[in-house]
Amino acid sequence: MSSYQNKVNQKSTFRPTAPRLMDQVREVLRYHHYGKRTEEAYVRWIKGFIFFHNKMHPKDMGKSEIEAYLSHLAVNKNFAVSTQNQAFNALLFLYKQVLDLPFADDIAPVRSRKPVRLPVVLSQNEVVRLLAGMSDESGLMAGMMYGGGLRLMELLRLRVQNIDFDKGYLTVRAGKGEKDRTTLLPVSIREKLRVHLQGVKKLFEKDLSEGNANVWLPGALAKKYPNAPKSWEWQYVFPSKVLSVDPQSGETRRHHVNESGLQKAIRSAKQKANINKRVTTHTLRHSFATHLLESGTNIRVVQKLLGHADVKTTEIYTHVLQQNLGAVVSPLDKLELQCEINRQS
Numbered sequence: 526m527s528s529y530q531n532k533v534n535q536k537s538t539f540r541p542t543a544p545r546l547m548d549q550v551r552e553v554l555r556y557h558h559y560g561k562r563t564e565e566a567y568v569r570w571i572k573g574f575i576f577f578h579n580k581m582h583p584k585d586m587g588k589s590e591i592e593a594y595l596s597h598l599a600v601n602k603n604f605a606v607s608t609q610n611q612a613f614n615a616l617l618f619l620y621k622q623v624l625d626l627p628f629a630d631d632i633a634p635v636r637s638r639k640p641v642r643l644p645v646v647l648s649q650n651e652v653v654r655l656l657a658g659m660s661d662e663s664g665l666m667a668g669m670m671y672g673g674g675l676r677l678m679e680l681l682r683l684r685v686q687n688i689d690f691d692k693g694y695l696t697v698r699a700g701k702g703e704k705d706r707t708t709l710l711p712v713s714i715r716e717k718l719r720v721h722l723q724g725v726k727k728l729f730e731k732d733l734s735e736g737n738a739n740v741w742l743p744g745a746l747a748k749k750y751p752n753a754p755k756s757w758e759w760q761y762v763f764p765s766k767v768l769s770v771d772p773q774s775g776e777t778r779r780h781h782v783n784e785s786g787l788q789k790a791i792r793s794a795k796q797k798a799n800i801n802k803r804v805t806t807h808t809l810r811h812s813f814a815t816h817l818l819e820s821g822t823n824i825r826v827v828q829k830l831l832g833h834a835d836v837k838t839t840e841i842y843t844h845v846l847q848q849n850l851g852a853v854v855s856p857l858d859k860l861e862l863q864c865e866i867n868r869q870s
Contacts, residue, residue: 528571546582547572553623555773558743560699562678566694570615583619590628595634606637643685644811646845651800652812658794665717666763666787667794667809669695669818672711674813674831677788677806681781685722686758690715697832699743706832722762729760732779739778754778814842 539556541549550571553762554564571583576592578586596614598604613632620628647655652671656664671681693715694707710718712715732738738755746753753759761781768777787804795804802808810831817827828839 537707539622540625546623549623550619556595557622558745560703564733567615567618570612571619573612574616574619583616584624584626588632591632591844592634595632599635599639600625601706603639604637605639605641607636609637628698640843642846644815644841645802645804645808646802646815646842647800647808649800649816651798651802651828652809654798655791655794655804656678658797659790661717662721663787663794664764665714665721666709667719667791667806668714670806671809671813672714673708674810675708676810677784681761681763681784683762684758685725685760688762689720690719700832700835703830704832704834706829708830708832718762725760725762725764726757728764728779729757732768737777737779739776741771741778743779771812790825810840811845814839815845818846 541552644859
């Protein structure tokens with residue numbers, strides 16, 4: 526059982542008050558400060574579970590229904606192991622934290638057998654070409670992702686105080702698995718980042734003067750530091766150009782930029798660079814890890830920089846390295862070489 530499951534198995538002291546089940550799920554998730562994307566995913570899996578069993582209430586279902594649904598995801602939907610595990614965790618959360626009902630320790634669905642695919646990795650030359658085809662802000666964002674191995678949302682959620690120019694690293698707060706870590710801030714982009722932050726600060730000062738300075742903080746931090754949303758160090762490194770209304774609180778805030786902008790910029794740059802691979806924002810993270818290992822960086826260091834809990838997750842990049850066949854000579858080429866030697870002798 527994972528540490529996450531052990532955490533969820535701890536009985537919650539909070540009981541939801543909303544009348545509808547899915548509102549109760551959201552209420553408990555927000556009480557425990559789960560991220561927006563985790564909330565969306567858990568709600569989706571729980572709804573899927575309920576609809577799979579013809580809208581039966583979860584309190585009237587148990588082990589056999591849970592196994593049937595999780596097996597359906599593996600057998601009929603062909604989802605990956607990680608996806609099936611996320612659905613399992615959503616149901617575990619529902620029963621333990623929302624409904625306060627027992628959850629069997631011996632849940633044994635058919636496990637997903639979808640093969641693990643090797644990640645797509647760009648060569649260093651391809652990275653150069655990709656970054657060259659991007660504008661100033663999108664190029665800076667992509668450079669930080671490749672230079673520090675950041676996930677997309679880790680980049681977008683960076684705040685001013687997470688950047689340490691003197692020591693040359695970034696602090697990722699509440700990354701995947703709600704873990705903090707530090708990673709690299711490349712020397713080559715520090716001046717560009719300084720200039721970028723000067724522009725961000727002007728925008729912040731404008732918001733401040735107009736009474737609009739406000740940024741989202743997790744519930745506990747918002748209560749502990751009530752003035753933080755109006756403080757420079759808490760602002761997003763890549764803020765949106767427009768103010769928006771928070772759908773949960775109704776407050777007007779300046780959120781971080783939408784992820785779709787960078788995703789579109791990378792797709793466009795890929796076309797310009799004539800790269801015939803499937804390239805996404807996450808490809809930059811894969812390339813960061815692979816290029817570090819290629820240069821001789823210890824795998825434990827790469828594991829720490831990526832924020833992997835288990836080195837086995839990092840080891841997939843060693844399989845990518847094994848596919849680098851540049852130093853292997855085809856037997857046909859050896860045969861051609863021998864023929865050429867024979868002709869010359």
